[in-house]
Amino acid sequence: MADIGPSQPVKCDRYYTDRNKTTFIYGGYEGIPETLLINFCVWLLLLILFGILRKLAWDYGRIALVSRRDERETLVSESRYNVWTSLFYTDRSSLDTHTSQESLDTKIFGQDKGFCGWLPAIFKIKDEHYLRKSGRDAVQYLIFQRHLLVYTGIICILSIGVILPINFQGTLEGNTQTFGHTTISNINSNSPTLWVHALLAIVFLVIAVYFMRHFSINLRYEEDDQTSRSLMISGIPKDKCFKNLMQQHFQEAYPEVSVLDIQFAYNIGTLIKLDKNRQRAYEGKINSENIHKETGERPEMVPKMCGQVCCCCSPCGCRKVDAIMYYTDEENKLREQCEQEKVNAFRDSLGIAFVTFDNDFMAARIFSDFKTSCKGAHNPQPSTVSTELEAPGWEVKYAPAPDNIFWENLSTNKILWWTRAVIVNCILVVLLFFLTTPSILMNLLDQWNYK
Structure with missing residues (x-):
């Protein structure tokens, strides 16, 4: 306990009682150990909660994996941009390797027994298993995360093994239990050990470039022929979404272009x-x-x-x-x-069409005509129905791969989507800020507030 006077600023790392007494929340190191302990406790609590919920739902989820594959079949003859085919006859987890996928599920089930049996099972699953289950994008993302983990580990080892002992040799910032004693400000400005910081900063940059180069070299890119020949056209009047009108427009405006398929998007939320x-x-x-x-x-x-889990029903x-x-x-x-x-x-069109051309040169020709220039103008070719279809106001871009489209999100209002994204990210920033910020930074904010 310590008395505080009326002129002392209130600090967030102390507890003030109504008897004008102050209790320090932490005993040293500026609250960093306490922050790590809180994060570890929250992580352990979430891990236990995940284990309990997963144990309750595991049999149900395992059977669901198999039942979804049994229920659907792939129709390769249909256009992949047909919303009905993509949604109700194919599945993002459906692959040609049905037998190998079943053996994978059986293998994981054999390894995943007990409350924490899923922990060793995670390290036994290989990249080819992820590839068959979730596709190449998931594998590339996991590989990228591994590069980041290794890079972060190298930085952590060098920082703790080299930089921290050097900073501790200084005498400018408090004692060994203050945060400033572990930073570069604890070293005299004339000390030659400052060159270690400069050299390691360059080393960190070189290592980062090497890891990203290594990742990009091994990054496999598979070009989808249909994707390179397909355009996503937005801004079509909702009451004019007819294939014959679109076909007529392209035949008149671009007679040298051959349209193979036209599919419209609908409000299917x-x-x-x-x-x-x-x-x-x-x-x-x-x-x-x-x-x-x-x-x-x-x-x-x-x-x-x-x-299933509620005992008060x-x-x-x-x-x-x-x-x-x-x-x-x-x-x-x-x-x-x-x-x-x-x-x-089917009666509620979104005014969005996916148009597939005979080759990628034809798609590039249409895209270049509708591409907005630096002057804010574009030069689409007219037709007898271009006014009816409001063609000059179309937004044309290359269509993403059908497997990467969440069809239900096409009907989401852009303003609503961005508003929701901003709110969610702001909430995450606030939560992460208060859960991961040591009290040393909070004290600095207090000092700036009182200046």
Whole structure:
């Protein structure tokens, strides 16, 4: 405890009582050990929570992986930009290596037993397993993260093994328990050891360039022929989204261009939600049927959120129902709603078209005509229906790969999307700032505030 006078500034690393007493929250090192301890406790709590939830839902999720592959089949004859084909007949996790994927799931299931059995299983999964399960983009992202981890580890070793002992040799900043004693400000400006900081800064830069160069050399790029020949056109009047009109426009404006396919995007946000709920009902039915086969008893459930883990449902009067019958009825009901919503979605066009040309040179010609110049103008060719289609106002860009399109997000308003993104990131910044910032920085903010 320590008395404080009225002229002393209030600091965030101290607890003030109504008796004009002050208690220090930390004992040294400017609160860094306490911050690390808080982060470790939060990490451990989240890890335990993840293990509990994963243990409860593992059988259900494992069966869901297999049931989704059994339920769908790939239609290679259809256009990959057909929203109905992409959504309801293919799956991002569906690959040609069906047998190898099943063996992978079986192998992981054999390794993943017990409360923490998933921890060693993570290190036994290889890149080819991730490739078959999640695609090449996921593998490249994981490889990039490995490069960052190794680079961060090298910096950490050099900083603790070389820079920190050198900084500790100085005598300019407090004692060994103050944060300033570990920084470069603790070294005399005439000391030759400052050259170590300068040299290591260059070494860190060289190592970073080497790692990024190594990553980029091994980065495999597979060009999608259909993607290079397809354009995504936005700004089409919603009541004019007809293939014959679009075909007529390109035939008249660009007679040398051959259009192979035209597909329109529709407002399918509600349809996606219904289809996902139908998938969950189907997976729940499969899980219940497997339990019935293993135990010989028909499983029961509480048809409420968290009914499986909530212990207060029975006292509250929530009745249990037959799980197989419940999920079967739910699946049939949602399937009917999906069929009805398909009809409604087909009538609600978004004014977005995916146009595939005969070759990439034709697509490049159209793209260059609609590309906005530095003067803010472009030069699309006119046709007899260009005014009706509002062609001068089109926004044309190369279409992303169909597997990389989340069709339900095309109907999201851009202003709403950016607003939501800003709010979410601001919340993350605030949370991470207060969970990872040592009190030394908070004290500096206090000092700036009182100046």
